[in-house]
Amino acid sequence: MSIHIDAPIEQPAVGAGPAPRRGRLSGGSAIELFGIPILVVVGFLLYVWWRQTATLDSIEASSLDWSEVRLEVWQHLKLTVVASLVVVAIAVPLGVLLTRPRLRFLAPAVVGVANAGQAAPSIGLIVLLFMWLSGWSGFWVAILALALYGILPVLRNTITGLQGVDPTLVEAGRGLGYSGGSVLLRVELPLALPVIMAGIRTSLVLVVGTAALATFINAGGMGGMITAGITLYRYPVMVAGAVLIALLALLVEWVGRVLELLVRPKGI
Amino acid sequence: MTTMESTDKQQHTVSGAEITLDGVSKIYRGQQAPAVDNISLTVPAGEIVMFVGPSGCGKTTTLKMINRLIEPTSGTISIGGENIRAKKVDELRRTIGYVIQGGSLFPHMSVAKNISIVPKLLGWNTSRVKDRVDELLDLVGLDAAKYRDRYPRELSGGQQQRVGVARGLAADPPVILMDEPFGAVDPITRQRLQDELLSIQRELHKTIVCVTHDIDEAIKLGDRVLILQEGAHVAQYDTPEVVLSSPANDFAQDFVGAGSSLKRLSLARIADLELKTPTTAKVGDSTAQVRSRAEANGDGSVIVLDDRNRPLGWPWLRQLTGEKIVQPSGDLINLDSRATLNDALDTMLVSGHGGAVVTGDRDAYLGVIDFKTVTDFIEEMQREAETETKAAPAAGSDEHPASRISIAPTDEELDGGREG
Structure with missing residues (x-):
């Protein structure tokens, strides 16, 4: 073709x-x-x-200083990657459990809770968690909030993907002598992988955007430029921050697409 | 090829194992009526037994209880005298071949990977697995070098089904279960796959249990046919000949159905007929020599064979150009010698030669069957039947109601078949 x-x-x-x-x-x-x-x-x-x-005053110049921008991009990426790894580590196994015959009945309830987690305003979630978890560092509170926020697409797609695997193939696997675990690893997950990866990409984009709010709880990230721009009435700084976040989000989405293509099993 | 050499040794060794079902029942949760109600049955080693019946009669449930995909509510099943519950379930299944409708190949695994699943589970080493894959692809009539690394979606339905059969045979299991194996392919492909299964069975002598809803398929493939009615009650369990000639009850009678006279064409095999032997040529032979041989025999066409004696094409003499015989273009539809007269008529209708090329083990060329041979044979059968009919009332016996069966189809029936 x-x-x-x-x-x-x-x-x-x-x-x-x-x-x-x-x-x-x-x-x-x-x-x-x-x-x-x-x-x-x-x-x-x-x-x-x-x-x-551009001619920038001293405040603008220091906010958009290259070393400052580099630090914020690095913090932002760290938040995104760690939160996404946490999301995958929780949502995929949870999705697998919720498609096993014994626990299948729980799936609607859990997806409902995950739905609510995403529907909650993200800024409220972050600030509330920061207040509750006073002993935690800002970074880990931000990770927790971002993970809660990003879990739904991966969980939902893991469940949908696994449910979409042709049951006759699962039965064929068992009939040939694969154990239940082998059927999961060698048949179900590979066949569901494209759908799961699409969920992971959606989640990545959600997380990279939401990570801009981490600055409110001193967890760093590129949201710093925007808040600095607002609080100091330096609109060029705010716009520059927004543009850079948008570019990073596009880049992360692109990485997600490339990953999707790379891990997709041959033959499907 | 090593497999070719070993064929003779295997010819008459039964590698199958006997299956017995003793008082087996299955009641699904939440249902009153049992899906399978107290069935007892022996499937002899090395035979093909066809489970046939209407949908919902419990035939698939019965089949799946043999490899424990479904656990019986009561009763015992043994294979080769050993209760199937004695082994761990995954180990049991690795000793039972399983072939499913459409092949049910795993789309993300190559043909070779699909076939090697069970051998790998059994811990065979890589080179043994690789040899086995090539041997099996050869056995089911696929070129190993060409198809080994393909993915299922790159194969036709018939090819996928062939790979499915190869996968079921992979670890050389004594027992093979088939669940509507040829249900998802077109009629011509189905006939070829059936012929190939018979040819494979002639070599391997496995115990094969095969579920179908198609009585014609059951009669063609089965050494025995098990007709089931609701709740897997046995309506009849006998050879195809007996099932056709004396159905045990009204249900079996209805199921075998009208037109059983034509169905007797499914009982007669091409191997029972005398084959014509027209001129043959090997790829690479001199065209002039082949032409003169054919003319000496009075043949207008020749059959071209490859170096393993498999027919490649059936060109007319005028199509033979060039100095040497080359591989003819186009696909030749062969008939296996185990194919029925029904199949022979079907194949001849699509052939331009008024006949069909007949092959034996591993597609080796045997001869040619022509339309006149078939019609003569049918007339012969009819004469025999008439003689029997005349003899039967004199003997005062209606145990063999051969009088009900007219073997030769009427002209109308033949015309109808030709149009279809």
């Missing part, structure tokens, strides 16, 4: 063009896969150009 990529100008399809990735891409997702990083790079270059040429 050959793929026709409506190639952006930066990538003219000369000759055979870029090798199709094992024929898994539709035209639309190919644009996203190649277009997003280009968009991010262009956006970031525009920001650099503005930062180098």
Whole structure:
């Protein structure tokens, strides 16, 4: 199956063009896969150009100092990655448990609770948790809040993905002599993986956006630029922070897409 | 090929094991009526037994109790004299081949991986597994080099089903369970798969239990046919010949159904008929020589064989161009010698030669069957039946009601078949 990529100008399809990735891409997702990083790079270059040429007062200059920005990006990424790992470590096993025959009846209740967790206003969740867990560091409170916030998509997709596995394949696995655990590892999870990964990507994007609120409980992150901009009436700083968060979110979403393609089992 | 050499040795060794069901019942939770009600049955070693009946009669439940995918409520099942509850359930299942409708291949595993599941579970080493995969692909008529690394979605329905059969045979189990194995493929493919199963069984002599809802399939494949009615009550358990000629009760009679005269065509095998032997040629033979041989025999066409004696094509003499015989294009539809006269008529209808190429073990060429041979045979059968009919009342016996069965189809029936 050959793929026709409506190639952006930066990538003219000369000759055979870029090798199709094992024929898994539709035209639309190919644009996203190649277009997003280009968009991010262009956006970031525009920001650099503005930062180098704009006349900034001393407060603006110190808020947008490169070392300060680098620290905030690093904190933001750390929050995102750790929270997402926690989400996966909790939601996937929980989803597996909730699709086993004995615990299946609990699934609607647990998904309901996870739904409520996501419906709660994230800023309220973060601040409330910070007040309750007074002994905790801001970082871990932020991780807990972000994980609660990001758990639903992964949990829901794990359950949906596992439920979507053809039951005759599960029975075939048992009939051939796989144990229950082997069927889960070798048949059910590989077949459900594309759906689970889509949930993980959604969750990543939610978490990277919400991590901007971590600054309210001294957990750092790029939200610092926005709050500094607001409290000090320096709107360029606020806008710069928002733009950088948006670029990071796009980049994280792109990483999620690449991961999805990489872990997708061959043959499905 | 080592497998070819070992064929002769295996020819008459039964590698199957006897299965016995003793007073087996299954009542599903929340249901009053048992799905399977006290069935007792012996499946002899090395035979194919077909479970046939309407949907919901309990045939699949009975099958799945043999590999404990469903646990019986009461009764005992043994394989080779050993109670199936004596082993751990996963170990038991690794000794029972399981073939499911459509193949049920795992889509994320290559053909080789699918086939090697059970051998790997049994701890075979890599090279033994690899050899076994190639041997099995060869056995089910797929080119190992070409198909080994493919994924199921890259195969046709019939090919997937072949791989499913190979997977069931992988660890050489004595017992194979098949659940509507050929239900999901088109009729021509189904006929080929059935022929291949018979050909494989001729080599391996497994004990095969196969569930189907198709009485024609049951009659064609079964050494014995088990007709089940609601609650898995046995309506009849006998050879196909007896099931067709003397149904045990009204249910069996209805199930075998009208047109049982035509169904007797399913009992006669091509192997019972004399085959024609037209001119053959090997790939690489000189075209001029082949042409003169064919003309000397009075043949207008030749059958081209490969180096393993498998037919590749059936070109007319005028299609033979070039100096050497090359592999003909197009797909040749062969008939296995175990195929029925029914199948033979079907195949001839799509062939341009008014006949069909017949093959034996591993698709080796045997000869050609033509339309006249079949019709002559049918007339012969009919004459015999008439003689029997005349003899029967004189003997005063209605134990064998052969008089009800007319073997030859009427012209109308044949015309109808030809149009279909």
